[in-house]
Amino acid sequence: MNGVQVQNAVEMGSLEQERRQSLRVAVLGAGHVGPVIARLAAHAGNSVAVATSRDPDEIELSVQVLSPGAGARWAVDAVADADIVVLAVPLHRFEQIETSLVAGKVVVDMMNYWPEVNGRLATFDRRDISSSEVVARRLPQSRVVKTLNHLGYHQLDEESRPAGDPERKALGVAGDDAAAVQVVATFVEGLGFDVVRMGGLAAGRLLEPDGPVFGRPLGRADFARAVGAVAR
Amino acid sequence: MTAASFPLVFGVDTFGDTNAENGRPVSHAQTIRNVVEQGVLTEQAGLDFFGIGEHHTDDFPMPAADVVLAAIAARTSRIHLGSAVTVLSSDDPVRVFQRYSTLNALSNGRAEVILGRGSSIESFPLFGFELADYEQLFEEKTELFAEIVKGGPVTWSGKTRAALDDQDIVPHIEAGTLKVWIGVGGSPYSVLRAARHGFSLMLAIIGGSPARFAPYSSLYRQALEKFGREALPIGVHSPGHVAETDEQARAEFWPAYRDIITRLGPSRGFPVPTPGFFEREVGPDGPLYVGSPEAVATKIARYMPVLDATRFDMKIGMPGMSQPAISKSIEMYGTQVVPRVRELLGAAVAG
Numbered sequence: 385m386n387g388v389q390v391q392n393a394v395e396m397g398s399l400e401q402e403r404r405q406s407l408r409v410a411v412l413g414a415g416h417v418g419p420v421i422a423r424l425a426a427h428a429g430n431s432v433a434v435a436t437s438r439d440p441d442e443i444e445l446s447v448q449v450l451s452p453g454a455g456a457r458w459a460v461d462a463v464a465d466a467d468i469v470v471l472a473v474p475l476h477r478f479e480q481i482e483t484s485l486v487a488g489k490v491v492v493d494m495m496n497y498w499p500e501v502n503g504r505l506a507t508f509d510r511r512d513i514s515s516s517e518v519v520a521r522r523l524p525q526s527r528v529v530k531t532l533n534h535l536g537y538h539q540l541d542e543e544s545r546p547a548g549d550p551e552r553k554a555l556g557v558a559g560d561d562a563a564a565v566q567v568v569a570t571f572v573e574g575l576g577f578d579v580v581r582m583g584g585l586a587a588g589r590l591l592e593p594d595g596p597v598f599g600r601p602l603g604r605a606d607f608a609r610a611v612g613a614v615a616r
Numbered sequence: 617m618t619a620a621s622f623p624l625v626f627g628v629d630t631f632g633d634t635n636a637e638n639g640r641p642v643s644h645a646q647t648i649r650n651v652v653e654q655g656v657l658t659e660q661a662g663l664d665f666f667g668i669g670e671h672h673t674d675d676f677p678m679p680a681a682d683v684v685l686a687a688i689a690a691r692t693s694r695i696h697l698g699s700a701v702t703v704l705s706s707d708d709p710v711r712v713f714q715r716y717s718t719l720n721a722l723s724n725g726r727a728e729v730i731l732g733r734g735s736s737i738e739s740f741p742l743f744g745f746e747l748a749d750y751e752q753l754f755e756e757k758t759e760l761f762a763e764i765v766k767g768g769p770v771t772w773s774g775k776t777r778a779a780l781d782d783q784d785i786v787p788h789i790e791a792g793t794l795k796v797w798i799g800v801g802g803s804p805y806s807v808l809r810a811a812r813h814g815f816s817l818m819l820a821i822i823g824g825s826p827a828r829f830a831p832y833s834s835l836y837r838q839a840l841e842k843f844g845r846e847a848l849p850i851g852v853h854s855p856g857h858v859a860e861t862d863e864q865a866r867a868e869f870w871p872a873y874r875d876i877i878t879r880l881g882p883s884r885g886f887p888v889p890t891p892g893f894f895e896r897e898v899g900p901d902g903p904l905y906v907g908s909p910e911a912v913a914t915k916i917a918r919y920m921p922v923l924d925a926t927r928f929d930m931k932i933g934m935p936g937m938s939q940p941a942i943s944k945s946i947e948m949y950g951t952q953v954v955p956r957v958r959e960l961l962g963a964a965v966a967g
Binding site for chain 2: 414416442445446449450498501502503505536537538541542593599600
């Protein structure tokens with residue numbers, strides 16, 4: 385390594401240092417998507433706990449292998465310490481989560497109502513409000529933010545890029561509580577994505593399975609165009 | 617024990633994709649007869665395995681894979697025959713065992729079962745199961761299936777089927793045990809489940825980068841150790857198509873691929889594929905093995921070690937492709953691609 389390379393490495397290292405996050409994150413769910421979020425979040429420097437409804441021993445090995453840096457804990461312990469709770473469960477499991485478990489917390493709703501894949505759910509089978517609004521009504525003591533739902537788990541895994549990378553993709557973030565949206569936006573940027581603020585939870589509709597960005601990794605400008613075209 | 621301890625195995629999978637002749641779909645019946653011919657050709661081309669994935673749609677009229685495999689068994693003597701996959705969640709483990717144990721008898725011990733939770737979900741409404749229950753259905757039914765394949769009378773109770781009390785399940789496996797795999801599309805629970813029951817792992821890689829699955833192989837190896845199981849082989853299932861040149865292979869594959877992914881998109885969450893997307897998927901970092909024999913062999917030989925796999929099953933055909941193109945693909949895969957993969961992997965081991 386020559387002098388310039390060393391200097392560059394030092395600068396990049398310090399940049400990396402500045403970007404490192406120190407949020408406490410609880411990921412609820414250890415199926416397809418939970419391990420990806422946990423891995424990206426731990427990589428960003430956050431303190432990450434993964435939990436399910438069962439004994440953490442059952443998922444300890446998979447967390448260790450698939451999400452290095454994260455740890456498996458009981459749900460109640462993981463959530464108690466958390467700044468952000470990520471609901472990484474299929475929507476039909478949502479109603480099994482005790483509302484008191486996440487009371488007072490910033491909750492990331494990355495679930496989708498997708499009847500063709502997960503079956504019909506009466507509570508969510510309505511067109512007048514977004515699925516995140518249904519979630520928020522069930523969690524009145526939590527501050528719900530919708531994001532991370534509109535790319536598949538392998539897209540989240542593969543498309544994560546550092547800030548400034550020309551290939552970096554955008555994720556929409558929607559929520560009614562400005563402070564909660566702010567902390568989640570910071571978190572999402574740390575996962576390796578630009579953030580497009582969508583407005584309130586009602587706008588979360590644009591991120592849903594039949595919307596214009598679902599399953600489509602788009603850069604910030606293309607993303608804004610896609611949702612803007614529909615919003616008009 | 618490492619992957620190198622297992623023999624290399626190369627197979628062909630089909631979902632009974634409806635063929636077309638002169639641009640028009642042939643009947644379901646003709647498609648099924650064509651699959652029998654593909655199975656026979658798979659043996660003639662020197663390959664090791666032919667698998668049929670259960671499906672229930674107009675594009676894939678293939679609900680009774682075991683019946684079709686029995687017809688192939690009668691006309692072959694060497695290749696192994698299996699489901700790829702059996703949607704166990706919406707089936708009865710006792711009946712699945714009975715059917716594949718019967719196939720095993722007919723084929724002189726060549727039957728295998730690859731169990732899946734089912735990413736093709738059309739069997740759920742068809743047989744009266746709730747999609748919301750799929751995890752519990754798969755968990756319980758895999759557990760019962762594991763009990764049955766141990767041999768001997770089965771005592772079991774659960775929520776998804778009637779209990780069994782000291783029940784003998786026939787026909788018995790003649791020698792050894794039925795070879796069982798679990799197909800995994802991305803659920804760590806399925807990886808752990810395979811390890812816990814001592815079933816082999818089949819990674820179904822149909823989208824995104826194959827390298828992304830390497831941690832699952834690592835998890836599987838460590839989980840086998842944790843559960844005190846002996847080492848078992850890991851396989852990879854991915855779509856592919858072989859022709860004389862890369863251009864020809866892509867030209868034959870792309871229209872059928874584009875059309876079926878577009879049709880399945882709404883229910884499976886696939887975006888409409890663009891030519892740019894297809895280029896990435898068939899490129900060096902994508903999961904589609906479409907190209908000339910040399911290109912396909914190079915890609916298989918690259919990813920088998922990355923994934924710690926000793927078996928590769930190429931899912932051939934797409935709805936709307938012609939039987940001659942599929943036959944040619946199987947023949948070139950068996951006679952040109954696989955020898956070249958063995959050569960490349962042999963060189964890697966020797967080097």
